[in-house]
Amino acid sequence: MRILGIDPGLNTTGYGVLEIVNRRVRLVEAGVVRGKTKGSLTARVREIHDGVSDVIASLKPQALALEKIYAHYDRPTTAILMGHARGVIVLAAAQAGIDVHDYAATQVKKALTDNGRAPKSQMQLAVQRELRLSTLPEPADVADALAIALCHVYSSTASAGGLRLDVVVTPTVAPRPRA
């Protein structure tokens, strides 16, 4: 079972793929899909769609986990642009026939730190600890993508007797940029 977690953004979209084998979770690959900062919105949504479709085709996850839509009352334009990125990401999942699951930000924080209001730094440390990474995942978009993937792993394995915490990390598949 492989889970793809994504943190959508027009400039940088973080992704992380986790694998569950024998109730152990393993980091398969994580990285970012970057839009060309000089590109038009049209060019960027295409890069994001192509990048995410490529991740799905090469790593073959069975599910996509995303944060629930969050209404940014203070930054409406950012929210609309984020909506463009999120739209083409869920389209890529639909086209590949994989399920899309979404979790509220508070659910993700609660699942990883037991605190629904955990600050970003605590979340990053939790991701590092849970996946036994030697360093904090960089950039922050990658940590966010791994956090949402872990949240889905915990949610979907909780009802199946839980998950062993002896995480196995394959160092050769450490976070790397993509596209």
Next chain:
Amino acid sequence: MRILGIDPGLNTTGYGVLEIVNRRVRLVEAGVVRGKTKGSLTARVREIHDGVSDVIASLKPQALALEKIYAHYDRPTTAILMGHARGVIVLAAAQAGIDVHDYAATQVKKALTDNGRAPKSQMQLAVQRELRLSTLPEPADVADALAIALCHVYSSTASAGGLRLDVVVTPTVAPRPRA
């Protein structure tokens, strides 16, 4: 030269295709791409992408015209959802290799009525008059899509000596639902 105007929405996406031949503008086809109201967000973005891709493939426009992104301070969630629809629509244009042009709502109103603050009813009448339609285009999403397409026609032909106003309408291609 064919122009596709689109009014994006997750439930109803209006579209209209205009053709310019010998400095005359003609309505080729207009209608709506409807999402299944019971469908998930994922299913809906796919329906919109497929519907718009289908319109582009069958009617072969050379350009897509859309309203500029507008920050809805009062309805941020609606704006994010609209962003999802807009994202997969511009993706469809990028994949078909057609140019995307966007116009502010005030530009569209000004182009059609000479009043940047024209009310919706005045805009609908302007579209009906300009395209010599026997009835108001229905639903309103179709009128909005035709208005943005007309705005692009006027903007792109203004520098080429203007457009004749003797519009030719082919009655067999009246607005019809699609998908």
